[in-house]
Structure formats: C-alpha cells, structure tokens
Amino acid sequence: MNLWERQPNEGSRPHEAFELYLGLGTARSLEKVAQECSKSVSLLRRWSAQWSWVKRVEAHDKYISDLVAATREAEIKRVMSQGFANTHKRVAALNRLAVKLRKELSDKDKVWLPDAKTIGSGEDWERYEFTRFNAPLIEQFRATLDDLAKETGGRIKKTTATVTVIPKQYIGLDELEELDEAEDE
Numbered sequence: 001m002n003l004w005e006r007q008p009n010e011g012s013r014p015h016e017a018f019e020l021y022l023g024l025g026t027a028r029s030l031e032k033v034a035q036e037c038s039k040s041v042s043l044l045r046r047w048s049a050q051w052s053w054v055k056r057v058e059a060h061d062k063y064i065s066d067l068v069a070a071t072r073e074a075e076i077k078r079v080m081s082q083g084f085a086n087t088h089k090r091v092a093a094l095n096r097l098a099v100k101l102r103k104e105l106s107d108k109d110k111v112w113l114p115d116a117k118t119i120g121s122g123e124d125w126e127r128y129e130f131t132r133f134n135a136p137l138i139e140q141f142r143a144t145l146d147d148l149a150k151e152t153g154g155r156i157k158k159t160t161a162t163v164t165v166i167p168k169q170y171i172g173l174d175e176l177e178e179l180d181e182a183e184d185e
Contacts, residue, residue: 002059002060002063003052003055003056004018004057004059004063007051010051014050014051015051017033017037017039017044018053020033020036021048021057022056028057030044090151091151094147094151098141098144098145098148101137101140101141102141110134111134111138112132112133112134113134114129114131115131115132116129116130
C-alpha cells in the first residue's frame with residue numbers, strides 16, 4: 001500500500017481532506033483545504049498530524065518525480081536509439097550521399113554547367129554563353145567526406161607544441177652548473 005492511499009482505519013472524511021491537500025500541489029495549505037471542505041483549520045491540523053499528511057505528500061511527490069524522471073529517461077533512450085541518433089545510421093546515410101555525389105562528379109554535365117550572361121544594354125546588348133565549374137558540387141562532396149571522417153573518428157585534429165631550447169653559451173654560469181648537475185642525476 002502506498003502512503004498516499006487511504007490508510008487502515010482512516011475515515012473517509014479525513015482521507016477526502018487529505019486528497020484535497022495532496023491535489024493542491026505546491027500551493028497546498030491547510031487553510032485552502034479548510035475553505036474547500038468547510039472544516040476548521042484546527043481539525044485539519046489534528047487530521048494532518050494523526051495521518052502524517054506531510055510525510056504522505058512527500059512520498060507521493062517523490063513517487064511522481066521518480067515516475068517523471070523514469071519516463072523522461074525511457075523517452076530519451078527511445079529517441080536516441082532511432083534514426084540518425086544512431087552513429088551507424090548517420091554513417092550509412094552519409095555513405096549513400098557520398099556515393100550519389102561521386103556519381104554526379106563523374107558526369108561532366110553536372111561538373112560543367114551551361115550559363116549565360118548579357119553584356120551591354122538597350123539595342124547594343126549581346127548574349128554570352130559559357131560553361132562554369134560547379135564548385136558547390138565539389139564542396140558538398142568534400143563536406144560529406146569530412147562529415148564521414150568526423151563520425152568515424154578518421155580525422156585527427158592537429159596539435160602543436162612549442163619547445164624552447166636555449167643554447168648553453170647563452171646560459172649564465174650558475175644555470176649551467178645546475179643543468180650539468182641535472183644531467184648527472
């Protein structure tokens with residue numbers, strides 16, 4: 001039996017008052033319950049003490065809080081186990097995109113695009129037709145490969161370290177003796 005359920009030997013009126021108290025949530029007070037059920041605050045104080053309302057409410061609030069946390073955790077696990085939340089599914093989708101883009105790169109009509117511009121104005125304008133390189137297609141392919149590398153850990157970030165070496169001729173006599181002693185150890 002849960003603490004917030006009707007307790008053995010708890011009368012129906014004290015339990016109904018407790019349920020009102022419980023239902024008020026964070027705004028609960030004996031005064032509000034007294035107004036709702038037309039009982040005196042002193043009677044409600046006796047019932048509250050006799051039937052451990054505060055302890056029962058705390059148990060109920062903890063139960064609800066734990067239930068909400070468990071539900072939230074279950075929902076997060078469910079969402080994170082579906083679709084692109086799974087690394088292998090993201091990698092598979094990126095692989096499909098990379099293959100598609102690579103095929104497009106082998107088609108010269110997708111790499112070199114027809115284009116036209118007009119030069120001049122009025123009656124003296126001319127249409128100039130030319131082909132232009134499809135740089136966005138190449139950039140998209142490179143970005144897809146980069147995303148694949150990031151997802152699979154294939155791209156290691158470059159790290160740099162700076163080491164300063166001071167030649168012995170620039171070190172004073174005291175410092176030189178300390179270095180010689182350190183080398184002997």
